[in-house]
Amino acid sequence: MKNRDSRLPLYQRLADEIRDQIASGKFKPGDRIPSENEFIAQYGAAAGTVRQALQELVDEKILERVHGRGTFVKKAFDSTLFRFFRFNQNSNAPPESRMLSRELVTPASYVQRQLKLNDGDKVIHLTRLRLIDGQPALFEEINLKHEGFEHLLDYELSSFEDLLYPMYAEVCDQFIFRAEDTLCVEESTPEIRRLLRIDESLPIVVIERLAFNFGNTPVEWRRSRGRADYFKYRVDIR
Amino acid sequence: MKNRDSRLPLYQRLADEIRDQIASGKFKPGDRIPSENEFIAQYGAAAGTVRQALQELVDEKILERVHGRGTFVKKAFDSTLFRFFRFNQNSNAPPESRMLSRELVTPASYVQRQLKLNDGDKVIHLTRLRLIDGQPALFEEINLKHEGFEHLLDYELSSFEDLLYPMYAEVCDQFIFRAEDTLCVEESTPEIRRLLRIDESLPIVVIERLAFNFGNTPVEWRRSRGRADYFKYRVDIR
DNA sequence: GAGTGGTCTAGACCACTAT
DNA sequence: TAGTGGTCTAGACCACTCT
Numbered sequence: 001m002k003n004r005d006s007r008l009p010l011y012q013r014l015a016d017e018i019r020d021q022i023a024s025g026k027f028k029p030g031d032r033i034p035s036e037n038e039f040i041a042q043y044g045a046a047a048g049t050v051r052q053a054l055q056e057l058v059d060e061k062i063l064e065r066v067h068g069r070g071t072f073v074k075k076a077f078d079s080t081l082f083r084f085f086r087f088n089q090n091s092n093a094p095p096e097s098r099m100l101s102r103e104l105v106t107p108a109s110y111v112q113r114q115l116k117l118n119d120g121d122k123v124i125h126l127t128r129l130r131l132i133d134g135q136p137a138l139f140e141e142i143n144l145k146h147e148g149f150e151h152l153l154d155y156e157l158s159s160f161e162d163l164l165y166p167m168y169a170e171v172c173d174q175f176i177f178r179a180e181d182t183l184c185v186e187e188s189t190p191e192i193r194r195l196l197r198i199d200e201s202l203p204i205v206v207i208e209r210l211a212f213n214f215g216n217t218p219v220e221w222r223r224s225r226g227r228a229d230y231f232k233y234r235v236d237i238r
Numbered sequence: 239m240k241n242r243d244s245r246l247p248l249y250q251r252l253a254d255e256i257r258d259q260i261a262s263g264k265f266k267p268g269d270r271i272p273s274e275n276e277f278i279a280q281y282g283a284a285a286g287t288v289r290q291a292l293q294e295l296v297d298e299k300i301l302e303r304v305h306g307r308g309t310f311v312k313k314a315f316d317s318t319l320f321r322f323f324r325f326n327q328n329s330n331a332p333p334e335s336r337m338l339s340r341e342l343v344t345p346a347s348y349v350q351r352q353l354k355l356n357d358g359d360k361v362i363h364l365t366r367l368r369l370i371d372g373q374p375a376l377f378e379e380i381n382l383k384h385e386g387f388e389h390l391l392d393y394e395l396s397s398f399e400d401l402l403y404p405m406y407a408e409v410c411d412q413f414i415f416r417a418e419d420t421l422c423v424e425e426s427t428p429e430i431r432r433l434l435r436i437d438e439s440l441p442i443v444v445i446e447r448l449a450f451n452f453g454n455t456p457v458e459w460r461r462s463r464g465r466a467d468y469f470k471y472r473v474d475i476r
Numbered sequence: 477g478a479g480t481g482g483t484c485t486a487g488a489c490c491a492c493t494a495t
Numbered sequence: 496t497a498g499t500g501g502t503c504t505a506g507a508c509c510a511c512t513c514t
Contacts, residue, residue, distance in 0.1 A: 009502060035480060046504045048286070051481090059297075061476045067481050068511035077476050178476035185423055185441055185466035203423055203441035203466060228423035228441060228466070235473075238299045238315050238416040247483060273499060284485045289500090305500050306492035 001043065010045055014053035022062060022073055023215035029175050032070040033063070062177070062214070079165055079179060081207055081224050086232040087132050095137065099157040100127040104146065111143050114210050114221045122146045124153065128160075129195065130224075137230070139195045142222040148174055149219070165211075174219060179211040185228055192225055203228035239281065248283055252291035260300060260311055261453035267413050270308040271301070300415070300452070317403055317417060319445055319462050324470040325370050333375065337395040338365040342384065349381050352448055352459045360384045362391065366398075367433065368462075375468070377433045380460040386412055387457070403449075412457060417449040423466055430463055441466035 004013040057063040107123040130138035161167045168174040211220040242251040295301040345361040368376040406412040449458040
């Protein structure tokens with residue numbers, strides 16, 4: 001075990017160790033990690049202590065345990081921005097994507113700040129429309145760290161997949177595991193009305209998202225806009 | 239222990255038992271419940287099993303454990319609707335309340351459905367304004383089960399407290415422990431503009447809340463409206 | 477049948493809170 | 496000092512999955 005503060009309980013140090021190994025890419029989403037018995041042998045800890053460490057990572061939604069099969073790094077989380085909206089979902093078709101543009105640019109200062117970039121670092125800037133039943137539903141502006149996502153510059157825009165996070169994983173070996181979404185309401189601009197094909201001036205819901213990899217490093221910042229009259233969101237509070 | 243399905247693990251049955259005792263009012267929010275050793279003696283279970291049951295209720299945010307002091311029923315949860323809004327908070331004053339009306343009425347059908355009332359059951363209908371720095375910020379319509387909240391009819395409207403849930407606890411012995419909030423955006427009506435002192439036609443955020451007691455019975459349904467241009471909400475997704 | 481995680485026991489020792 | 500919860504051990508047995 002790496003230099004861990006021995007004032008911390010053993011199960012904490014063990015959990016930190018495993019978390020770091022996932023962050024470093026030693027274990028990737030979908031992988032099976034060592035069994036309880038292997039950890040017991042490796043660290044000389046009791047079964048209960050190992051279980052406590054693993055339970056902590058299950059609570060953090062980093063790991064999943066399957067009876068009889070093993071312990072796995074979690075693959076995906078419910079990232080869809082469409083959980084904020086209720087459209088007339090006649091069809092079960094997943095939201096379609098239409099890429100509009102891709103550029104390597106100097107980021108705006110707030111993007112630089114959110115992604116914790118150094119001066120001079122560039123970002124990959126994407127714009128796209130999300131459609132439901134062929135109707136424009138969301139307009140998105142996406143900013144990605146250049147470092148780690150270079151391979152996205154090699155792809156034809158038309159060959160981008162509808163869901164980006166699985167594509168980040170395949171193409172760039174980058175795994176998103178959590179995000180912070182911030183919602184607010186704005187008046188629509190002529191530009192947005194044109195893109196979303198709205199006639200009148202309607203309020204617009206703006207979703208700003210900062211997405212993190214397993215190392216808890218911010219790698220993507222996006223801003224999405226959709227019609228507020230389709231907005232409906234449910235929260236459980238306890 | 240009551241008739242519990244012995245196919246369930248012991249720690250589950252124990253957790254269910256304690257949960258029911260809280261729901262029934264035997265233990266109230268703020269109370270200390272029996273110690274690990276008392277549960278061990280009472281149920282003849284091992285320490286680890288009792289701990290597992292208690293941990294489950296801690297995860298459900300029903301219990302809180304304090305090292306050296308004991309295990310307590312949780313008192314409150316962050317129920318404030320103002321977590322959805324960012325106002326210019328010059329002062330640290332908590333949002334003031336101004337009660338407008340109180341009636342015992344036959345509920346609208348969707349309120350009856352949400353509160354799972356029988357035909358003929360009445361509800362206590364309250365309206366109030368929430369103010370920040372003296373400025374109207376939220377307009378609320380509140381519907382309470384008549385049964386259990388009768389004592390609210392005895393109080394002068396002017397003597398209602400700013401925070402209702404602590405008042406429900408004191409006056410009615412009713413404890414709210416979770417809620418489901420649903421958010422959407424509407425255009426303002428003349429009525430709402432008058433109440434919130436808005437000149438122009440602005441979008442309005444509508445928050446509908448169904449609140450539950452410890453027995454997981456819905457007891458309050460409310461609809462609150464505030465200016466959408468002050469709306470800002472942050473969600474963590476993992 | 478071998479390997480995995482899930483339940484449960486019986487105990488030791490420690491750290492924190494009260495009085 | 497007595498009582499509480501927190502950490503940790505060493506083991507037994509069970510339930511599930513794979514082959």
